[in-house]
Amino acid sequence: MSGSHGEAEMWNFGKSSWPAMPPQQRHNLSFPPDLNQLCVVGRMKLNSYIASIHDACSPNIFPIRHRFSLLLRRPLPPFPPPSPSSPPGPPHNYPYRHANSAVNYAIHENLTGAAAAAYSPHGTAPLPAPSPSSSSPPPSPISTTAILLPDWEVLVIVSPETPPSNLDGYLCLFDNNETSPARFSGLLQFPDRATFSCLLPVRARRRRLPFRQPVLLKSPDNPPERQSAAPPLLRWTYLVYDSLTTEDDVVLFVKGVNIRQGTNREPSEFRCVFGDDVSNGVKTTVTTSMQEVFRCKRPELTAVSSVGGETNPNPMKISLEIVRENRVVPSVAYYTPPRKLESKNRKSLLCASTMVYDVTKFLREWVLYHSRIGVEKFILYDNGSDDDLGGVVDKLVKEGFDINTYSWRWPKTQEAGFSHSALYAKEVCTWMMYLDVDEFVYSPSWQNLSEPSNSLLHPHDLISPNSSSSSSAGQISISCYEFGPSDQRVHPVTGVTQGYNCRRRYENRHKSIVLLDAVDDSLLNVIHHFKLRAGYKTRKLSTKVMVVNHYKYQAWPEFKAKFRRRVSAYVLDWTKKLNPNSNDRTPGLGFEAVEPQGWPRMFCEVRDNKLRDLVLRWFGIKLDHGIRMAWQR
Structure with a gap:
């Protein structure tokens, strides 16, 4: 086989069969003149040759002269290591394959006896028959669904049928063979599904x-084989992301259908679809369509069973069909039995619900304060926290505080989260206060109290019994004072109530305490207040009766963290260069997280020490060297 004639016979595929590659690579690509050289080249170089041959050949088999054939989809046999002087293989643009992984190409040896010896690497013995690879086979792929979130974050949701064995050391392998670390990002509930976040x-x-x-996967060295192209990433802007089943109906939470605030499509335009097979799935009518909340009738039990309910142990998907467009919105939500927040004790008179992201440094102060003035239960919607929220909550629960967390991984869905909580907690809470963790309710009438009382926030006491609207009051509205940095440059160790004491002169916005039985079926809410059922009214309190101290503009490192994202679905993120004069913007602040000149003294029009002094009296612990607040560690 030596010489140009043998080389031409073995390797002359014809110009039209060359794989698509840059001309300089084709020019530099040479093939060994005999099999002896082929068997001793390095693994990297051999893989390059084989990949080139594969792309030049037909998909199944291509005969090669001299009684050799190239067979596809066979494990690569072991080869001796290359000599130090062996040149590196030519560069190529073929898909990544690790040296120890099973590849889709192999050389199958058909010679026997003396003929085989002639082509042995050492010229004295036949080549051994190909043996199975000594490396472990690729692991079975973990069944997942992935969503592209804002800021190029990819949320990977593990199927409830294939939970991961553990939660550490995972990677996201993308179709261009690049990887990025996958951080465990909490459990979605109903059914439980592990989530991972990668970029x-x-x-x-x-x-x-x-x-x-x-x-x-755990390691890129031995990836699972893909039988086909990966499905497209789901887009966060168009998705059914959660559901809640009540005794009467099913509630879907959907992005990308009712896009503009105040503009909602008619319920008759939609149907709820139960089951993965849209054509054979069960469909029910939609009764309300408001913002991101859609309510529909529950399917008949026999119909659900036919698509996998009682007889199928696997959870069943649920989605929303747009009838006129004959289109179904992609979904990661499941249809589950009716569920509600469980309570070991009696029904609480007053609960507090909020959406949180990396707030553990504030949480203890917020919980201790409000629990002493009448809040009996706290419900936290975790928006993807990465600061050990679970550990902090566990410690508070062990101290006797009633706190529940609900994994709400969805960005810019504050209104939908509040709608969810109004239903989810209805059986265990009579009134719900919707308040952020940097907000503290306070009444000037408490100023002379030596200690707090659990009755200070009693909703019925806040509604004057002499008022004609007392029996029909379904919501209490409380105005907010917005506090500035107050010369603070870092988070005050004694807490926000002690560190920030300078605010803007006039109140802005409001927060609400809502009677859950009075909430309208649409679950519509805007900026912390709900639409109420017919017959119920909202009572607005004077700032002389009650106010919310909102520690909004904190020390710059804390405020800067807010540039990650705004939580409201209808409020522009800080970095969006639209509507610069909106009241939701911070005066004097641009579109980038750059500290404005004079930030520590901004928004300081009135020195207000009322709540600071009261909290110091209620929660300050005198020590030999000074005072420590009850939440300090």
């Missing part, structure tokens, strides 16, 4: 749309 690699962002879903 879409920069180079993957430049690829042609659609972006593809990654594979969740």
Whole structure:
């Protein structure tokens, strides 16, 4: 086989069969003149040759002269290591394959006896028959669904049928063979599903749309084989992301259908679809369509069973069909039995609900304060916290505080989260206070109290019994004072109530305490207040009766963290260069997280020490060297 004639016979595929690669690579690509050289080249170089041959051949088999054939989908046999002087293999643009992984190409040896010896690497013995690879087979892929969130974050949701064995050390492998670390991001509930967060690699962002879903794995060295192209990443802007089943109906939470605030499509335009098979799934009518909340009738039990209910142990998907467009919104939500927040004790008179993201440094102060003035239960909607929220909550629960967390991983869905809580907690809470963790309710009438009382926030006491609207009051509205940085440059160790004491002169916005039985079926809420059923009214309190101290503009490092994202679905993020004169913008602040000149003294029009002095008296612990607040550690 030596010489140009043998080489031409073995390797002359014809110019038209060359794989698509840059001309300089084709020019530099050479093949060994005999099999002896082929068997001793390095693994990297061999893989390059084989990949080139594969792309030049037909998909199944291509005969090669001299009684050799190239067979596809066979494990690569072991080869001796290359000599130190062996040149590196030529560069190529073929899909990544690790040296120890099973590849889709192999050389099958058909010679026997003397003929085989002639082509042995050492010229004295036949080549051994290919043996199975000594490396472990690729692991079974973990069944996942992935969503592209804002800021190039990819949320990977593990199927409830294939939970991961543990939660550490995972990677996201994308279709361009790049990886990024996958951080455990909490459990979605009903059914329980582990979630992981990773970033879409920069180079993957430049690829042609659609972006593809990654594979969740432990190591890129032995990836599971893909039988087909990965499905496209689900887009966060168009998705059924959660559901809640009540005794009477099913509530879907959907992005991308009612897009503009105040403009809602008619319920008759939609149907709820139960089951993965849209054509054979059960469909029910939609009764309300408001913001991101859609309510529909529950399906008949026999109909659900036919698509996998009682007879199928696997959870069943639920989605929303747009009838006129004959289109179903992609979904990661499941249909589950009716559920509600459980309570070991009696029904609480007053609860507090809020959406949180990385607030553990404030949480203890907020819980201790409000629990002493009448809040009996706290419900936290975790918006993807990464600061050990679970650990802090566990400690508070062990101290006797009644706190529940609900994993609400969805960005810019504050209104939908409040709608969810109004239903989810209805059986265990009579009134619900919707308040952020940097907000503290306070009444000037408490100023002379030596200690707090659990009855200070009693809703019925806040509604004057002499008022004609007392029996029909379904919501209490409380105005807010907005506090500035108050010369603070870092988070005050004694807490926000002690560190910030300078505010803007006039109140702005409001927060609400809501009678859950009075909430309208649409669950519509806007800026912390709900639409009420017919016959119920909202009572607005004077600032002389009650006020919310909102520690909004804190020390710059704390305020800067808010640039991550605004939580409201209808409020522009800080970095969006639209509507610069909106009341939701911070005066004097641009579109980037750059500290304005004079920030520590901004928004300081009135020195207000009323709540600071009261809290110091109620929660200050005298020590030999000074005073420590009850929440300090």
